[in-house]
Structures are given as C-alpha cells and as structure tokens.
Amino acid sequence: MANRHLEPDTPELRARWDTFAFNSAWDAKAKAAIARYPDGRQKSAVMALLDYAQRQVGEETNTQGWLPIPVMEYVAAYLDMPVIRVVEVASFYTMYNLAPVGRFHVQVCGTTPCMLRGSDDIMAACKARGMHKGHTTEDGLWMLTEVECMGNCASAPMVQINDDNFEDLTADRLNAVLDALAKGETPKAGTQEPGRHTVEPLGGPTTLKDMVSANHDYRGEW
Amino acid sequence: MPKLTVDGIELEVPQGATVLQACELAGKEIPRFCYHERLSIAGNCRMCLVEVKPGPPKPQASCALPAAEGQEIRTDSEMVRKAREGVMEFLLINHPLDCPICDQGGECDLQDQSVAYGRGSSRYHEPKRAVTEKYMGPLIKTVMTRCIQCTRCVRFSEEIAGVDEIGALYRGENMQITTYLERAATHELSANVIDLCPVGALTSRPYAFEARPWELKKTLGIDVSDAVGANIRIDSRGREVLRALPRINDDVNEEWISDKARYQVDGLTKRRLDKVWIRNKAGKLEAASWDEAFKVIAKAKPGKSVAAIAGDLVDCETMFAAKALLRAMGSKLLEGRQTGMDYDVSSLAAVNFNSGLAGIETADAILIVGSHVRWEAPLVNARLRKAAKNGAKLFIVGPEWETTFPATFLGADVAVLDKLPAEVAAAMEGAERPAIILGGAGLARGALGPLLALAANWKLVRDGWNGFNVLHMAASRMGGLMLGYAQKGGIADIVKAKPAVLLALGADEVDYDQFAGSLKVYIGHHGDKGAHAADIILPAAAYTEKDGTYVNTEGRVQFAEKAVFAPGDAREDWTILRALADALKVDVGFDSFDELQALIVADVPALGVEGLADYGALPAGGGSASGEIAYPIKDFYLTNPIARASAVMQRCSAELLHGEDLAEAAE
Numbered sequence: 001m002a003n004r005h006l007e008p009d010t011p012e013l014r015a016r017w018d019t020f021a022f023n024s025a026w027d028a029k030a031k032a033a034i035a036r037y038p039d040g041r042q043k044s045a046v047m048a049l050l051d052y053a054q055r056q057v058g059e060e061t062n063t064q065g066w067l068p069i070p071v072m073e074y075v076a077a078y079l080d081m082p083v084i085r086v087v088e089v090a091s092f093y094t095m096y097n098l099a100p101v102g103r104f105h106v107q108v109c110g111t112t113p114c115m116l117r118g119s120d121d122i123m124a125a126c127k128a129r130g131m132h133k134g135h136t137t138e139d140g141l142w143m144l145t146e147v148e149c150m151g152n153c154a155s156a157p158m159v160q161i162n163d164d165n166f167e168d169l170t171a172d173r174l175n176a177v178l179d180a181l182a183k184g185e186t187p188k189a190g191t192q193e194p195g196r197h198t199v200e201p202l203g204g205p206t207t208l209k210d211m212v213s214a215n216h217d218y219r220g221e222w
Numbered sequence: 223m224p225k226l227t228v229d230g231i232e233l234e235v236p237q238g239a240t241v242l243q244a245c246e247l248a249g250k251e252i253p254r255f256c257y258h259e260r261l262s263i264a265g266n267c268r269m270c271l272v273e274v275k276p277g278p279p280k281p282q283a284s285c286a287l288p289a290a291e292g293q294e295i296r297t298d299s300e301m302v303r304k305a306r307e308g309v310m311e312f313l314l315i316n317h318p319l320d321c322p323i324c325d326q327g328g329e330c331d332l333q334d335q336s337v338a339y340g341r342g343s344s345r346y347h348e349p350k351r352a353v354t355e356k357y358m359g360p361l362i363k364t365v366m367t368r369c370i371q372c373t374r375c376v377r378f379s380e381e382i383a384g385v386d387e388i389g390a391l392y393r394g395e396n397m398q399i400t401t402y403l404e405r406a407a408t409h410e411l412s413a414n415v416i417d418l419c420p421v422g423a424l425t426s427r428p429y430a431f432e433a434r435p436w437e438l439k440k441t442l443g444i445d446v447s448d449a450v451g452a453n454i455r456i457d458s459r460g461r462e463v464l465r466a467l468p469r470i471n472d473d474v475n476e477e478w479i480s481d482k483a484r485y486q487v488d489g490l491t492k493r494r495l496d497k498v499w500i501r502n503k504a505g506k507l508e509a510a511s512w513d514e515a516f517k518v519i520a521k522a523k524p525g526k527s528v529a530a531i532a533g534d535l536v537d538c539e540t541m542f543a544a545k546a547l548l549r550a551m552g553s554k555l556l557e558g559r560q561t562g563m564d565y566d567v568s569s570l571a572a573v574n575f576n577s578g579l580a581g582i583e584t585a586d587a588i589l590i591v592g593s594h595v596r597w598e599a600p601l602v603n604a605r606l607r608k609a610a611k612n613g614a615k616l617f618i619v620g621p622e623w624e625t626t627f628p629a630t631f632l633g634a635d636v637a638v639l640d641k642l643p644a645e646v647a648a649a650m651e652g653a654e655r656p657a658i659i660l661g662g663a664g665l666a667r668g669a670l671g672p673l674l675a676l677a678a679n680w681k682l683v684r685d686g687w688n689g690f691n692v693l694h695m696a697a698s699r700m701g702g703l704m705l706g707y708a709q710k711g712g713i714a715d716i717v718k719a720k721p722a723v724l725l726a727l728g729a730d731e732v733d734y735d736q737f738a739g740s741l742k743v744y745i746g747h748h749g750d751k752g753a754h755a756a757d758i759i760l761p762a763a764a765y766t767e768k769d770g771t772y773v774n775t776e777g778r779v780q781f782a783e784k785a786v787f788a789p790g791d792a793r794e795d796w797t798i799l800r801a802l803a804d805a806l807k808v809d810v811g812f813d814s815f816d817e818l819q820a821l822i823v824a825d826v827p828a829l830g831v832e833g834l835a836d837y838g839a840l841p842a843g844g845g846s847a848s849g850e851i852a853y854p855i856k857d858f859y860l861t862n863p864i865a866r867a868s869a870v871m872q873r874c875s876a877e878l879l880h881g882e883d884l885a886e887a888a889e
Binding site: 004006009069082083084085087088091092 | 401
C-alpha cells in the first residue's frame, strides 16, 4: 500500500467530523479496551480505539470506515495523548484507512502463491466490474487494492473483503460472493471450494495418513 | 563495573554503559546517525555496528547493546568494515546527490562518514525515492528527500522540548518526518533540531544559501538574549555575523540554545546606530561628529549630577567604565533594573540562582513564583522538564502558561504564599532537595522577603544544596548588581536626584518621560526606544562586536570574544566612556582594555575568574506580599532591541504567536 496519504484537513472535513464522538455501544467497548491496561497506560488502547472509531465512521457513512483527522484528534483527546502519536499509529498500519473508502474494501492478494493459482483472473474479474486499483467505484460499493501475502497460501487465490477472507476463488466464485454482498446478503466466509472446510488437503490427507484415526509413532520408520 | 576489551585494549566501563560508550572510552570512533548522548536510544540507523563476542556471529548495533563483563569488541575487523560499508550504501540509496546545493555541505555527518566509512562508489541504478516538502515554520527549512529517518528530531521534541509536534508518519520506505498537519514548530528550542539533524533534511531557513562553513570565522561568544548566558559560537564572514550556534557546556546550556539566541543575529545589521546624532532645538536628530557631541555634554556642566542606567544586554566592562566615570565625577547614581524594580540587593546570594542551572535538574520539589520560565529562560525550562521526569513535583504561583511538564498552578496572586495548600508544604518539607525559583514578576510584587522566610522554614540550604533561586531575564543583571548598579529605591531614586546628564547604556526599557529635565545620552547600538528618547546618541558595539564579561543568573562569570567590528562610526562602549571622561576633564584611571579589566578585578575580584562567583550565605527574610503577578514578557521573540530589529524574530512573532498566515516568498 504505497502512496498512502492523509485526507487533507479542509473546512468541509472539519464541518462534517468535528462533532464526532463514540456512540454508547462503541464507547462501552472503548472503555473496556482502556480498562485492559493499568492506570495511566490508557495510551496502550490506541489501536483498539482507532479501530472502533473507524467502524463507527463506517456505520455513519455506510462504508468500511476511515479515519478523518478530526476523528483521530478525538481519539487522541480521549486517551490524553499527542495527536501526532495517534497519526503515527494510524498511518503505520494499513488496516486503518486514511481516506474515504467504499462499502466493501476488496483486497486482492497478488503474491506468488496466489498469482500461480490464478489471482490475475481474480483481479481481471474485479476490473470487469468497474473497479480500479486504489479507487472506489462510482456507486460507492467497491474499493479495490492489491495487497501482498495475507497468509492464506494453502487456499489461494484469495481476497479479503472488510473483515472476511474468501479463499479458493475462481472468477465465477468471486462474482457470486460480490453479487451476494451487493444484494446485502452475507456470503459464507473462508474457502469457496465445495466440500472443503478450512485448509485441509483436497481429496483427503496426503501425508501422515496413519495419524488420521489414531496417534501413530512414525519414529521407527525414519 | 564490567571489564571488557575493545580492539585488544582492556578497560573497565561504568555500570549501564553501552558498547558504543565503551568503544569511545577506549578511544575508538564509532560512526553513528541516530545515536545522540542527550536523547533516548533508537537503534534504527545501524551505522554503529561492531563485532561482539560472545554473541551471535553477526555485527551488532553498539548503541543499543549494554556493555557486559568479558565482552571482546572489535571495531576494526573485516566484518565491521563491510557492515559499515553496507549500511552506508543502503542509506545512500535514497539520499539525493545534491551536496553542492545543500546547506549542510561541509558540516554533514553523512558526507563525513561516507568519506570515512563508505564504499566510494554506488552500485545503485534504479530511481530514488522522493518525499514531498514539509512546512516546519519560519526557522526550519526542510528538504525531506534528504532525510535518513534517524528520528533525532522526533525524540528531541518529545523528550527535551516536551512538545509532541514532530512525528514519523507511514512506514518502511515511505516513512516521512513531519510536524502535525505541517504546522510550524512552535516551541522555543525548536531550531535545535537543525543542529541535531545529521544530514541536510532540516536546515536553517534564515541562513539558507548564505555561506559555507569553511568560509566562516568562528568566535566564542556568550548569548545575551536571556540571563542564562548560553555559550555560543558566533560564525561571521567579513563584518557580518551570519549565525550563532550553541557550544557544549553542560553546566549552562548543555548543547542547546533558544531560537531567539540563535536567530536574533540578523538584527545586528538592521536599525543600527552607526553615526553620532544630536537632537536640535526643533527636536529633530541631526548627524554630528564625536567632538560636537562631547562638547554638548561638557557644556551641560553636570558636575556631580550625572547618572547611568544600564540596559539588559551590556557587558561588565561597559558598566564598569561608566561606573568609573561617575565615580570620577562624584556620583553614585547607578541603576540597571530599568523597569523600576527595587528589591533588596544587600545580599547577592538572595538574588542569585543558587542551585545552579545544572543543579535544578536534581531538585525533587520546586516552587516557581512569578516566572514564565518557558519564555524567560527556555533552557531552564528544559532542565525543569528533566527534573519533572525524574519525579520532581512542581508548583507555580502566577498566571497559567503552557508548561512542558506536569505542574500545579496555585493562583496568580502572590498572597497565596501566606496560605500555601498543605500539599505544597508537605512536598517541600518532605523533599530531599527542595527548590524555589523566583522570577522577575515575583520580585516586582515583593515576594523576595516572604520566600526567603519560606526558604529558612523548609531548610532550602543544606549540605551541598542551596535551593533558593532567582531567575533573572537580563544578561547584564548579575554583573550589574555585582558592580553596584542598584539604588535602594530603584530607578525612582535616580528620578528624584534629577541628574543633569543621564547616560543610558543601551537602556531601552526605561520610561524616559521621567527624565524630562536631563540631557539624555544614549550609548547603544540599536535605534530603539532608548535612542528615540535620547538627546544625544553615541553609537556603540553590540555583544558580538566587543570583548566582554557577562555574569549569568547563577552568578557564572563568562568571557565573550569579539567576532566582528561595529558598523560605521560605532565604537566599543568602553572607549566612548573613556573619551567622554576626557571631554568632561576627569580621570577614570584606564587607557586600555587591559587596564580597564585590571581595575574591574581590583574592584570586584570575582569578575576576574571564570566560573561561579561566591555570594556568601542566604540572608533571613520576612514580611508578606500581595498582588496579581503579571509576567513582563509579552512576546518571547521581541524582548530586546536586537531581536526587535531582526526580521526573523518579527516573522516568528507574527506567525507563531499572533497566528498570522504569512505567504512564503517565491524562491
């Protein structure tokens, strides 16, 4: 995620977000996050609070959520810490969005295992629906980014959409997922391969077969 | 006390030392960028790699590795040489090759270290990273593409200055140093990051493209912008002072100076008095010769009726020369407290910063009365922050100001000293090293007596510790008091005496309306308030243009050297007073600077020895005080005639204090 940048601090941004405050649900979570740390160490909760703030912004704007500057200032004041330290954290982690995003943030993994398993098709399918890397579609529904390895190589290729991973994709399967999301449904997260549950080998175990039914001591066979 | 060997040299290092410090103790030079003695350890530049046994078979960052018993450290092995070359090559990958147009050139750590430890050629052919410019205010010029992300500036503003405004945004290759939303850095020590920056990313904006370090004459000077007496190096070329930089003196300024000390020097070439002026009958100033001016003064036939008022910036030699002149004429009307303060100076120990500037760091409970320390002495403020970080409790009597450390404000009225809250008394009584800091605003409200009584109550003077401190604002104050520049009733006594001739030695804060009947002779260097009111103006030398002795607020006698000549007809102050003595036909007893200094030492021996003067024991106090405290400094950047003449200080004042949005000049 190169080229991240803070959304400029404009009067319009201030007018929209200066009044931001946690609603009661997020406020309770924020207090719980702070309570996990000793007195005077409330700053340690900054990452949780930024996440909650981003989610509340998402609820308010019906998007994945992002962090406008006034919201970061609110979090800084909430935790009694300098704003620049909050911005440092928010700009370091790519999961915090620094600029407005769409309803669904489609993060396509393009690292080698996914690429070998067809991530180019996935990317093409996304682009066929009108998405551009780094941009939100005009209907405000999709935002596309290409990311590096998300750690799902055993079920490549994959995309991450907001909080869920969708794995073992083909262009058709991705389209099914995206259609469901667009309709407001909640498609099944994880692998999209019929019959597969997580990342177990397709067609049964290929190694350590004797371990399937009972514990087996392989040491004598080495 | 671990024993270890560095390149075969056996030595013992203090407990808690790092490997880098151990190498330095052994006399080995370790290249570094992010490590700085006065900042926390970051360990992110990797330039200080050394080989350490026992340990993993790879080079280790010596700045962040504690020295331990039995270590064998090598700084000269093949592995270390290659590691340094590798790190340097990585650093230079994204560093532009713009040394010819970089102001850091010639005093650049990266330049020096790449010559000493680098490969000598580059293998990198790909495009380099570029970073957009960041605005950091009127003093700091940024070229962030040159930044090597050592984070010294971030650590300085967080740890020393106590104002979190610089940070490192984004990550990895995209990491960028910036102030929050690119607002100007607004604390009083901000420009020190320029010295800290090991490359040319943060350079001095007013000094941009002015000179190269090797063309400058370096003179050891003393700063006069406040009473701390920071040690500075005055860099000049020809007749112009181009910049002032801090010198290291752990007892006074460590290695920082305030922005005012650093940037008021451009005021030395503006609004200067470089001619003799006499006010004619119509009330207009007319250029004249020295002889004419002296004749007018002689014609006033002052006899004994002559007085001298010393300004805030003058050196002891000037003050003594005037004192000698007045003594020869039979007058003792000397005063230096221009704004009319009349605190008791029968014991100088009572008006001295007794704990010492370095000592105040070790205090564990501090009561500040009537001092806006951040503006009156930014370097003392940095020390107070250190004390607070070490756990000291601080209480402040006076209107609230933005502290850089946790402190409790007790109210603006000094009457609170009579009924201090129980927590203050408990903290001061329970402290091992309690301290009081009394500022000028407190002195003006008569808080000296009550605080001396409190000092006795709380036993501020104990074994190896004297916690009673007065923080002055004028560089000339302690020297003036040692030379007797104080009347019992302050300046009111001089007004009452109605002197025929009033010598104003660079005095710009005096209300001259009080002296309507006197012939006002202004001996000074800037066309400021004093010159405005004067009948005769004799152009003199500023602090960079004369040798001089200064005494800072802790009673430390320091000598400054002359960097450049005064402009035009201006002369060194003492020579003017010597010539005036001839015109008035009196004998002052000196014909040269050396003779003058010998007379000073005969008069006040302490002024002849560099170091802390001894003022004896603290007197007893008593009485009570009341009244709202009002800090005298309304604008940190414009406190003296030099700063008021300085375009840089004016811009700082307008932009940083009054929030004016100044358009940047097109380059």
